[in-house]
Amino acid sequence: MYSGLLIILLPLIIGYLVPMRGKKALQLINQLLSWMVYVILFLMGISLAFLENLSSNLLLIFRYTAVFAFCIVAANGIALWLWEKRSAWRSKYRDEAPPSRLRMILESLKLCGVVSGGFLLGLTQWPGFTYASKGSEYALIFLLFLVGVQLRNSGMTLRQIVLNRRGLVIALIVGISALGGGLLAAWILGLPLKTGLAMASGYGWYSLSGILLTDALGPVIGSTAFFNDLTRELLAIMLVPVLAQRNRSCALGLCGATSMDFTLPVLQRSAGIDVVPAAIVHGFLLSLAAPILMALFSS
Numbered sequence: 468m469y470s471g472l473l474i475i476l477l478p479l480i481i482g483y484l485v486p487m488r489g490k491k492a493l494q495l496i497n498q499l500l501s502w503m504v505y506v507i508l509f510l511m512g513i514s515l516a517f518l519e520n521l522s523s524n525l526l527l528i529f530r531y532t533a534v535f536a537f538c539i540v541a542a543n544g545i546a547l548w549l550w551e552k553r554s555a556w557r558s559k560y561r562d563e564a565p566p567s568r569l570r571m572i573l574e575s576l577k578l579c580g581v582v583s584g585g586f587l588l589g590l591t592q593w594p595g596f597t598y599a600s601k602g603s604e605y606a607l608i609f610l611l612f613l614v615g616v617q618l619r620n621s622g623m624t625l626r627q628i629v630l631n632r633r634g635l636v637i638a639l640i641v642g643i644s645a646l647g648g649g650l651l652a653a654w655i656l657g658l659p660l661k662t663g664l665a666m667a668s669g670y671g672w673y674s675l676s677g678i679l680l681t682d683a684l685g686p687v688i689g690s691t692a693f694f695n696d697l698t699r700e701l702l703a704i705m706l707v708p709v710l711a712q713r714n715r716s717c718a719l720g721l722c723g724a725t726s727m728d729f730t731l732p733v734l735q736r737s738a739g740i741d742v743v744p745a746a747i748v749h750g751f752l753l754s755l756a757a758p759i760l761m762a763l764f765s766s
Contacts, residue, residue: 482615512585
């Protein structure tokens, strides 16, 4: 079940073991990291165009998705906003001045545009695009290796990376408040409360939640779980560059389980390198909890 977590952590660890000297080499790593974000987003868009069996009950699926996504993200946002007011989180490692708000919004739109472009191209159904999903996996592994290299040369110690209290606290807040949002959504939609809890337990891991809940609760709930968690990831792509300058806890929490892999470079670029340890701990804990809770609540 957790072999995927090993695949995620291994390139990070290997990258962390690579010492990098020279300003030009570090600049190259940073540039490659930015490019890989766009590559993965583009491949993700292509993969979306190849989803099957979504035409039936599509309106019901989208209605469920809208309610669940709103309730869960809102519950997370309120809880994390209250936590941030109590314990403000400021970057200690950012050397650059924060970009303007307009620039951050344009960056978010650019990332979404890459996903949309991949999706539109994928609609051509060219047979070669069926390998997009596999290609994105390899691209992600390389990206995580680059993040590890960058982390090693950031000046942070291994203790700071592994023992991160803030990542633990934010993961707990996200995990518990998401379940509350799932209960509210289930009540609004007239669904069993356990279904709401199962839906809220994906924490953005859409590839897992869609499969698990389709098997356990049927294609409508499974597809809803997929789109609910995918919506969370897309919202993170859009909003993290803006949120990172105002509320780092909300920016991290919005990423959910993907904060240790897919949205990690977006977080790092927007909030600074010192967000990475908290993001890894946060994503790791939610990734551990997601399959266990979904199996528990869907049984």
